[in-house]
Structures are given as structure tokens and as C-alpha cells.
Amino acid sequence: MIDTPIPQDIVLKKIAESNLPAVGKASIRETKRLIDEIEKESGQKFIRMEMGVPGIPASYIGVNAQIEALKKGVAAIYPDIDGVPILKAEISRFVKLFLDVDVPAYNCIPTVGSMQGGFACFMTVNRIHKEKNTTLFLDPGFPVHKQQCKVLGVPFESFDVYNYRGDKLRDKLESYLIKGNISSLLYSNPNNPSWICFTDKELRIIAELANKYNVIVMEDLAYFCMDFRKDYSKPGVPPYQPSVAKYTDNFILFISSSKAFSYAGERIGMMVISDKLFNTSSPDLLKYYSSDMFGRAMIFGTVYSLSSGTSHSAQYALAAMLKAANEGSFNFVDSVKEYGEKAIIMKKMFTDNGFEIVYDKDEDLELADGFYFTISYPGFTGEQLIEKFLYYGISAISLAITGSERLEGLRACVSLVDRGQFPTLESRLRKFNENHPLNS
Numbered sequence: 001m002i003d004t005p006i007p008q009d010i011v012l013k014k015i016a017e018s019n020l021p022a023v024g025k026a027s028i029r030e031t032k033r034l035i036d037e038i039e040k041e042s043g044q045k046f047i048r049m050e051m052g053v054p055g056i057p058a059s060y061i062g063v064n065a066q067i068e069a070l071k072k073g074v075a076a077i078y079p080d081i082d083g084v085p086i087l088k089a090e091i092s093r094f095v096k097l098f099l100d101v102d103v104p105a106y107n108c109i110p111t112v113g114s115m116q117g118g119f120a121c122f123m124t125v126n127r128i129h130k131e132k133n134t135t136l137f138l139d140p141g142f143p144v145h146k147q148q149c150k151v152l153g154v155p156f157e158s159f160d161v162y163n164y165r166g167d168k169l170r171d172k173l174e175s176y177l178i179k180g181n182i183s184s185l186l187y188s189n190p191n192n193p194s195w196i197c198f199t200d201k202e203l204r205i206i207a208e209l210a211n212k213y214n215v216i217v218m219e220d221l222a223y224f225c226m227d228f229r230k231d232y233s234k235p236g237v238p239p240y241q242p243s244v245a246k247y248t249d250n251f252i253l254f255i256s257s258s259k260a261f262s263y264a265g266e267r268i269g270m271m272v273i274s275d276k277l278f279n280t281s282s283p284d285l286l287k288y289y290s291s292d293m294f295g296r297a298m299i300f301g302t303v304y305s306l307s308s309g310t311s312h313s314a315q316y317a318l319a320a321m322l323k324a325a326n327e328g329s330f331n332f333v334d335s336v337k338e339y340g341e342k343a344i345i346m347k348k349m350f351t352d353n354g355f356e357i358v359y360d361k362d363e364d365l366e367l368a369d370g371f372y373f374t375i376s377y378p379g380f381t382g383e384q385l386i387e388k389f390l391y392y393g394i395s396a397i398s399l400a401i402t403g404s405e406r407l408e409g410l411r412a413c414v415s416l417v418d419r420g421q422f423p424t425l426e427s428r429l430r431k432f433n434e435n436h437p438l439n440s
């Protein structure tokens, strides 16, 4: 038996007890449970990189405003379905100041997390024109979005952008859009899981083709301003968070408060609809909604049906955080820079011990350091690596579940790894490398 940081008999026993057909294929939650069990039995703490949850406390600005709102009695009152006016105004201002994009407050709608924004959109955008019923995912991506399409019965297509960066994106994207069934496309930027960021050229290509084929671009900005290679933190001052909204008027933006504002627990996000799309009319909508206008169908049809709006008090929290960010008194980007700084150190530990970074470039630019990074180890598939990692007290998820074609890869999330665990991570990686020498 080779020497591993977590005793092999314990790992083998817990794998057997888990009844999982293949550990490397388990869902994130199943993996989490297995690791909890191994931790309990071995008394050893894992380096947990499987879950993409914030690791920084919520801003007191939001928390205080929410408490104040609750004290004033909002808990007893239904909020407006499309959001309280003060929040709508701050979202619109935020979009202007951090993206340099004009969207009227009316079109800015709080949702129950960005997740609900996605669900509402898949449901609505695929009903505007009956022949356009399919969403295209620019992968790798967040698996829950595809799950949403599945539970809704919305058809989807996808491709991994890894081999189609820069100019190559045009032909590949056009090969899907030309078919005429694609209503919308979705990507996250910065990307979960790979942390690639589309370049300005790529955003222009996406917009150009969306305009040509009348396709709605759904841009998921869950990691808003978190490409730390540039400073996007100053309101109203360039550079701005890059966005397709600069180049097309056919967009929906999802801006999550979960990571940028560490407000995941209150489940509040923003859905921002371009004015042109908001006012688009189509008779096909009347089959499902009382209005043929997209914006009204979205608010009074979809959002009303789903949850009749978003938590009242959380809306005041978000309004206060946005107001402070808009006024320049709260630098929310500074609060989350720690993720990027940890990523630099952790990536080096991996690469020093024989690992490779899978998604490593934005065209010719070095990839940013942030919430996630992707790794592989020569000679292993992602599934094999996940299982091997159990013996080394390390956890991550396989890229295979994200639509990535890089089946050798894993996604590592930095947020829950404490700096105090760095020496342990380093020694476990060194041990892994010793036990799996690369030149043998």
C-alpha cells in the first residue's frame, strides 16, 4: 500500500458504503456527502474545492438595510412583482455606471437569485416565436441552467468554446444560429467553471451574429467585475465590465448578488432586459400570456406565476449596496479580490507539482485569477482524478458535468479554502506528485 494523507482503508470503506457506481461521476452533492463521511471517520479535514459558494461575509451595508426594512414592517407586505422602485432605479444606475449601458429602471427586475432569472427567461424567450424554441449554451457552463431547461422541456444545444476562441467563434456560432431554431444563447462571463473571459472581439462577434439572426443574448454576469486583471471598480470611470450589451440591443443580463456582494443566502439577483427586447411584440406570446409584449409577459406572466416577486427586505438590502457602490462609497470589488489572490497561490501549488491548467488563455492573454480554475494531471481522466484525490484529502468537480470536452479536467473553487490550509494543500499535492511520478 502506498502512503497517502488519508488512510486508504477508510476511503475504500466509505466508497463502498456510499453505493456510488462511480465516484468520479457523482453529483456535487453526492461527492460532498462522501467527503463529509471520510472526514468524520478519518478526523482529517479535506481541502474543499467542490462547491462554488461565497467564502466572504455579506456586506454590513446590505445586512443593516435589510434589518431596517424588516423593522419597518415590509415582511407583512407583498412587494411589487417587478421590484421596489428604489431598487429598480439603483439597478439601472449600476448598469450605467459599471457597464456604461443605458437601460430604463422599468426593465430592471429583481429575481429570486440569478437562478430564477434564468428559469424565467428559458420559459419566456422560447415562446416569442414558435419556430425558435431552443437555447444555445456556449459551454463550459453552469450545469443547473441545463437542468432548468430539462425540467421545463425547453430544447437546448451547446458547444465547448475551447477550440473556438477569437475569430474561430464566428463560423462555429453561425453554424448553430443559421438553422433558425435558436431563440437565445447563454454564457457566463467570467465563466463558471473555466474562468475564461470573452475578449472584446468575441463579444462583438456574438453581438453581430445575434443581431443578424435575431437571437437574444443572455449574459450571465454572476461574477460581476471579478476579472481582476483590470480595475472595473470605479463607478462611471472606464474600464467597464465588458458586456455584449455594448454591441447589441437584444440582450438580457443576469447580475447575481451572490458572489460580488456575498449575498447568496438571501436569494436576490437582477434581470436586466434591453429596451428593444422589452418592447418586442409577438402574437405567439398570446398562447401563454395575456400580453403580446415581451416585457409585460415576463413580469405579469412568468415572474408573477413563479414567485410573485422577490423577498421584500432583500430588495432593500440590494438597493442599499448598489446605492453605496454607485456613489463610490463601497468598493465591492475590493471585498472579493481575495479570491483572485488565493487563486494565484493555489494555481502555483498545483503547477509546481505536475498539474496543468486546462483552460489557460483568453486568446493570447493569460487567464485571470479568480473564483475558479481548472486543472488536470497527465495520464488521468477527470473522473479518475476525483477518486484519487479522496486519498489525498482534496475535492473538486469534474469538468465533464459542465459541457466541457476537456474530460481530463477538474474545476477547483478557491472560496472555501482558508489560507491557513495552504501548507496542507501543498504537502498533499507534493505527496500526490511523488506517488504518481510523471516520467515513469
Ligand SMILES: Cc1ncc(COP(=O)(O)O)c(C=O)c1O
Binding pocket: 052, 112, 113, 114, 115, 116, 142, 188, 192, 220, 222, 255, 256, 257, 258, 264, 268, 269
Ligand atoms: C454562472 C452562474 N450563474 C448563476 C449562478 C447562480 O446565481 P444566484 O445565486 O444569484 O442564483 C451561479 C452560482 O454559482 C453561477 O456560477
